[in-house]
Amino acid sequence: xxxxxxxxxxxxxxxxxxxxxxxxxxxxxxxxxxxxxxxxxxxxxxxxxxxxxxxxxxxxxxxxxxxxxxxxxxxxxxxxxxxxxxxxxxxxxxxxxxxxxxxxxxxxxxxxxxxxxxxxxxxxxxxxxxxxxxxxxxxxxxxxxxxxxxxxxxxxxxxxxxxxxxxxxxxxxxxxxxxxxxxxxxxxxxxxxxxxxxxxxxxxxxxxxxxxxxxxxxxxxxxxxxxxxxxxxxxxxxxxxxxxxxxxxxxxxxxxxxxxxxxxxxxxxxxxxxxxxxxxxxxxxxxxxxxxxxxxxxxxxxxxxxxxxxxxxxxxxxxxxxxxxxxxxxxxxxxxxxxxxxxxxxxxxxxxxxxxxxxxxxxxxxxxxxxxxx
Amino acid sequence: xxxxxxxxxxxxxxxxxxxxxxxxxxxxxxxxxxxxxxxxxxxxxxxxxxxxxxxxxxxxxxxxxxxxxxxxxxxxxxxxxxxxxxxxxxxxxxxxxxxxxxxxxxxxxxxxxxxxxxxxxxxxxxxxxxxxxxxxxxxxxxxxxxxxxxxxxxxxxxxxxxxxxxxxxxxxxxxxxxxxxxxxxxxxxxxxxxxxxxxxxxxxxxxxxxxxxxxxxxxxxxxxxxxxxxxxxxxxxxxxxxxxxxxxxxxxxxxxxxxxxxxxxxxxxxxxxxxxxxxxxxxxxxxxxxxxxxxxxxxxxxxxxxxxxxxxxxxxxxxxxxxxxxxxxxxxxxxxxxxxxxxxxxxxxxxxxxxxxxxxxxxxxxxxxxxxxx
Numbered sequence: 001x002x003x004x005x006x007x008x009x010x011x012x013x014x015x016x017x018x019x020x021x022x023x024x025x026x027x028x029x030x031x032x033x034x035x036x037x038x039x040x041x042x043x044x045x046x047x048x049x050x051x052x053x054x055x056x057x058x059x060x061x062x063x064x065x066x067x068x069x070x071x072x073x074x075x076x077x078x079x080x081x082x083x084x085x086x087x088x089x090x091x092x093x094x095x096x097x098x099x100x101x102x103x104x105x106x107x108x109x110x111x112x113x114x115x116x117x118x119x120x121x122x123x124x125x126x127x128x129x130x131x132x133x134x135x136x137x138x139x140x141x142x143x144x145x146x147x148x149x150x151x152x153x154x155x156x157x158x159x160x161x162x163x164x165x166x167x168x169x170x171x172x173x174x175x176x177x178x179x180x181x182x183x184x185x186x187x188x189x190x191x192x193x194x195x196x197x198x199x200x201x202x203x204x205x206x207x208x209x210x211x212x213x214x215x216x217x218x219x220x221x222x223x224x225x226x227x228x229x230x231x232x233x234x235x236x237x238x239x240x241x242x243x244x245x246x247x248x249x250x251x252x253x254x255x256x257x258x259x260x261x262x263x264x265x266x267x268x269x270x271x272x273x274x275x276x277x278x279x280x281x282x283x284x285x286x287x288x289x290x291x292x293x294x295x296x297x298x299x300x301x302x303x304x305x306x307x308x309x310x311x312x313x314x315x316x317x318x319x320x321x322x323x324x325x326x327x328x329x330x331x332x333x334x335x336x337x338x339x340x341x342x343x344x345x346x347x348x349x350x351x352x353x354x355x356x357x358x359x360x361x362x363x364x365x366x367x368x369x370x371x372x373x374x
Numbered sequence: 375x376x377x378x379x380x381x382x383x384x385x386x387x388x389x390x391x392x393x394x395x396x397x398x399x400x401x402x403x404x405x406x407x408x409x410x411x412x413x414x415x416x417x418x419x420x421x422x423x424x425x426x427x428x429x430x431x432x433x434x435x436x437x438x439x440x441x442x443x444x445x446x447x448x449x450x451x452x453x454x455x456x457x458x459x460x461x462x463x464x465x466x467x468x469x470x471x472x473x474x475x476x477x478x479x480x481x482x483x484x485x486x487x488x489x490x491x492x493x494x495x496x497x498x499x500x501x502x503x504x505x506x507x508x509x510x511x512x513x514x515x516x517x518x519x520x521x522x523x524x525x526x527x528x529x530x531x532x533x534x535x536x537x538x539x540x541x542x543x544x545x546x547x548x549x550x551x552x553x554x555x556x557x558x559x560x561x562x563x564x565x566x567x568x569x570x571x572x573x574x575x576x577x578x579x580x581x582x583x584x585x586x587x588x589x590x591x592x593x594x595x596x597x598x599x600x601x602x603x604x605x606x607x608x609x610x611x612x613x614x615x616x617x618x619x620x621x622x623x624x625x626x627x628x629x630x631x632x633x634x635x636x637x638x639x640x641x642x643x644x645x646x647x648x649x650x651x652x653x654x655x656x657x658x659x660x661x662x663x664x665x666x667x668x669x670x671x672x673x674x675x676x677x678x679x680x681x682x683x684x685x686x687x688x689x690x691x692x693x694x695x696x697x698x699x700x701x702x703x704x705x706x707x708x709x710x711x712x713x714x715x716x717x718x719x720x721x722x723x724x725x726x727x728x729x730x731x732x733x734x735x736x737x738x739x740x741x742x743x744x745x746x747x748x
Contacts, residue, residue, distance in 0.1 A: 091497030093467040094678040122496050123465030128679050151635070167708045169699040179632045181639070189635065191628035197621050214620050223702030241615060241622050246588050247571050248615050254565035254711040255629075257696075258553045261525070261563065265555070265688050266679040272695050289691060304468040305502050305640040314639050317663060321646050322631075325543040328597030334541045337628040 019360060020352035026064050027052050029363065029374060033067055036370040037074045038081035039103070047105040053140040055353045058344030061201025062137045065359045068366055070103060070134075072280035079103055079133050085110050088130075088268075092122045096267050097129045101292060104135030108154065108295050112144045115299040119150055123304030128267035131292035134158070134278050138178035139192030139341070145180060145299045146188050149308050152180040153298035155259045157269070159277040162196055163237035164253040165245050168223045170237045171272050174200055175259035180338075182302065184312030186319040190338030195256035196238045203229055203238070208356070216243030262296035269294025393734060394726035400438050401426050403737065403748060407441055410744040411448045412455035413477070421479040427514040429727045432718030435575020436511045439733045442740055444477060444508075446654035453477055453507050459484050462504075462642075466496045470641050471503045475666060478509030482528065482669050486518045489673040493524055497678030502641035505666035508532070508652050512552035513566030513715065519554060519673045520562050523682050526554040527672035529633045531643070533651040536570055537611035538627040539619050542597045544611045545646050548574055549633035554712075556676065558686030560693040564712030569630035570612045577603055577612070582730070590617030636670035643668025 027048050034044035051070075055063030073079040083102030087095050095114050099107035111127040118125025135141060138154040145152025158173025174194040181189040194200075198217045206213055206229035213227050220226040221235030225244070232238070241252030264271035270290040277284075302311045325334040355363070367374035401422050408418035425444075429437030447453040457476030461469045469488050473481035485501040492499025509515065512528040519526025532547025548568040555563040568574075572591045580587055580603035587601050594600040595609030599618070606612070614626030638645035644664040651658075676685045699708040729737070741748035 089679065091675075091678040092495075094497035094674075096679050121466075123468035124498060124500055126498055126674070164696060164699060164708055166701050166705050167699040168702055169708075171696060171699050177629075179628075179635075181635050189631070191632060193622075193625040193628055195625075197616065216621050223705070241625055242571065243621055247590050247617055247621070248567075250709070250711070251567040251569075251615055254553075254567055255551075257563070257711060258565060260692070261553075261555050261689075265685060265692060266674075266676070268680055268684065268688075271688070271692055289688060300468075300500070300640075301465075302640070304465040305463065305470050306642055310642065311639060314642075314645070314663060315635075318634070318639060318645055322538060322545060325538060325541040325545050327540050328542055331540050331597070334538055334543075335624070337624075337631060 017357045018354035019357070021355050022352050023052060023056060023349055026055065026353060026355070029367075030064060030067055032372055033071065033366055033370065034081075034103075036372065037071060039106075040082070043103075043106050046109055047103050050105040050109065050136045050140050054137045056345045056348050057137065057139065057341035058348070059137050059201065059341070060356070061199070061204055064353070064355060064363065066134075068362045069278060069280070071366060073133060073278075076280045078276065078280065083107070087114065093118055093124055093126060095127045097127055099129055099132030099292060101131055101133065104133040104156070104293065104295065107132040108135040108141045108156070108297060109144065111295060111297040112141050112152065112154070112299065115297045116145055116148055116150060119299040119301045119304070120148075123301055125299045127297045128262060129295040129297070130264070130267035130269035130290060132269070132295055133293060135295055137192060138176040139180065139190055141297060142178040142180040142192070143188070143190060146182045148299070149182055149302050151182070151300040151302065152178075153296070153300070154178045155263055155296040157260045157263045157271060157275050157294050159275050159282075160273040161200060161232060161238045162240055162256060163219060163223070165240065165250045168219075168221065168237070169273070172240075172253070172256040172260060173275055174238065175256040175263075177255065177259060181315065182312070183315040183319055186316045187342055188338060189315070189319065189336060190341065192341070195241050195252050195259060197241055197243050197252070198238070200238065203232070208358070216247070259296070263294035264290060266296070267294045391731045392728035393731070395729050396726050397426060397430060397723055400429065400727060400729075403741075404438060404441055406746055407445065407740055407744065408455075408477075410746065411445060414456070417477075417480050420483055421477050424479040424483065424510045424514050428511045430719045430722050431511065431513065431715035432722070433511050433575060433715070434728075434730070435573070435578055438727070438729060438737065440508075440510075442736045443652060443654070445740060447507060447652075450654045452650065452654065457481070461488065467492055467498055467500060469499075469501045471501055473503055473506030473666060475505055475507065478507040478530070478667065478669065481506040482509040482515045482530070482671060483518065485669060485671040486515050486526065486528070486673065489671045490519060490522055490524060493673040493675045493678070494522075497675055499673045501671045502636065503669040503671070504638070504641040504643035504664060506643070506669055507650075507667060509669055511566060512550040513554065513564055515671060516552035516554040516566070517562070517564060520556045522673070523556055523676050525556070525674040525676065526552075527670070527674070528552045529637055529670040531634045531637045531645060531649050531668050533649050533656075534647040535574060535606060535612045536614055536630060537593060537597070538631075539614065539624045542593075542595065542611070543647070546614075546627070546630040546634060547649055548612065549630040549637075551629065551633060555689065556686070557689040557693055560690045561716055562712060563689070563693065563710060564715065566715070569615050569626050569633060571615055571617050571626070572612070574612065577606070582732075590621070633670070637668035638664060640670070641668045
């Protein structure tokens with residue numbers, strides 16, 4: 001695959017066999033579904049907004065396409081629709097939160113609220129979460145800090161799909177790291193990255209199209225490089241960012257491990273291969289050492305370091321410096337982290353969100369199940 | 375290059391044309407040199423220990439080989455041997471530190487001391503540093519937290535050698551991230567990684583041997599993939615971790631950018647292409663927006679989250695789980711971040727540190743300059 005605009009290329013792949021739905025229609029539908037499984041009105045609204053943020057930002061794998069997955073987790077009693085979220089232990093700048101098996105979409109927002117509150121008081125706030133479920137896209141939770149002129153950080157561990165360097169065992173999830181930093185006149189800096197060469201969602205898109213993966217994304221059951229997008233079902237694994245040792249896969253592995261330590265070793269959640277799987281039909285790993293899956297949320301008050309004015313002036317200068325860096329001839333302009341997702345958001349708010357026909361079917365089934373309209 | 379034990383392979387390359395010196399001899403020599411440029415006895419000892427930690431841990435590019443580089447920076451008055459290091463602003467969990475142009479080797483340790491103190495009081499401590507110089511290996515500073523049963527974090531920005539995805543301009547340094555986490559019976563987890571496919575030190579080793587780089591490490595002046603280890607002198611650039619967009623270079627770029635934001639945008643240090651170069655003969659970039667180079671140091675008290683006992687039990691379980699993960703047939707055992715450096719330390723403490731003949735010459739010149747023995 002040549003060096004084209006990969007984000008847009010994937011959006012294009014996604015949009016094949018898809019129909020467009022307005023953001024507000026999908027948001028209302030997701031809210032209704034979350035209420036149908038027993039969520040309170042505010043919880044349902046908050047969960048739907050976090051879920052739809054993925055669709056808006058062009059990360060189709062993590063949005064409305066997963067709605068039925070969350071419902072199935074509730075059906076097998078792995079998701080609690082009325083969680084008693086509570087703080088188990090805290091200091092002025094830290095807390096451990098028990099998500100009580102709630103939707104990660106809600107639990108992570110509650111954890112970020114606590115982190116922001118602590119940052120207001122002592123400069124920074126850090127909340128490690130146990131006993132939670134998948135929280136959607138990390139970037140959404142990190143971005144909650146922006147309106148407070150804070151830098152937001154969000155991480156989560158996830159079910160094991162990734163083999164560490166030199167291994168054939170799947171020991172880590174795609175364990176994303178998101179950092180959102182406010183700017184002045186420029187839009188904020190928003191990095192949101194799986195610590196693998198490619199996120200599982202990218203793989204799923206290629207699976208639907210029966211296209212091969214580039215080399216360096218996955219390995220087969222024996223640890224050989226593979227280009228089979230279906231290899232995870234055949235004992236294969238996703239590769240850490242870097243792909244192989246020569247290209248720094250030990251760094252991607254270390255980054256995924258750091259996410260696991262912050263999210264689970266600090267909170268008492270499950271870690272490494274014991275993290276509960278997202279698909280409800282996959283049995284829970286035996287002898288789990290912790291509770292649920294783990295997240296880590298942080299908030300850093302900018303003016304706990306410098307005046308917000310000085311920081312924002314430099315941040316605007318930083319951002320415009322990168323955006324105006326000299327591009328490679330024949331390629332696109334240099335992007336700042338968050339640019340592709342912001343562009344997708346603007347476009348999709350205006351023109352609607354493309355929903356794959358398989359997902360549309362899924363949403364119709366959900367509507368039928370709960371006797372509501374889609 | 376096949377999948378061999380790359381760390382050991384590089385150590386082997388380094389050890390060609392090298393003589394072995396004992397750790398204590400090199401430590402004494404470095405201490406004497408730092409005193410010769412005017413450092414106090416405690417500062418000289420602390421700087422030498424941080425510098426030699428690189429040699430011990432097998433990161434030869436950042437150790438005694440750089441001693442003459444620090445001296446040259448002092449000669450051109452870019453390094454202040456008697457800095458008045460001070461806190462410019464602070465909250466209970468944060469501080470901004472002015473390194474007063476001191477050796478980063480010392481300034482970063484002072485910043486970590488403050489971070490640890492704050493973590494004792496409010497759970498975590500975070501210090502962003504301006505007006506500093508190169509601090510050696512990030513891992514050393516992160517590891518200072520370990521004896522306090524804290525997780526240590528260290529980052530620094532560095533002179534621009536790295537082109538962001540789609541660009542030919544060198545906008546970022548190799549901007550490393552280090553995270554050191556204590557364990558119980560197991561040795562600690564210590565990740566220390568440049569946010570590029572390969573650190574500049576790896577490139578320097580290939581330059582000395584006139585060997586090509588693997589693909590994905592560097593690009594030429596036009597942004598084409600290159601295998602020329604000397605390409606940086608010809609307008610080329612190091613590539614962010616991932617190598618190209620298809621393999622996630624936008625993630626390596628984002629990680630390097632995050633290090634820059636934490637180290638410089640929060641502190642008022644220089645950022646992006648304005649970070650001062652390490653070689654004293656390279657002129658300072660014009661119109662610098664900040665002061666010196668920037669670091670970011672963090673300390674997280676484990677028991678601000680869980681009891682240290684619970685955490686350490688899980689950490690030992692985590693580490694042994696990874697170390698016992700099934701290896702790819704014919705390859706080495708799975709490593710935990712920090713393993714190769716710990717093994718190198720043990721071996722080099724016993725058998726001495728191999729110093730390349732060019733570096734030996736350099737040390738003899740230094741000894742002559744200050745009329746001391748080597």
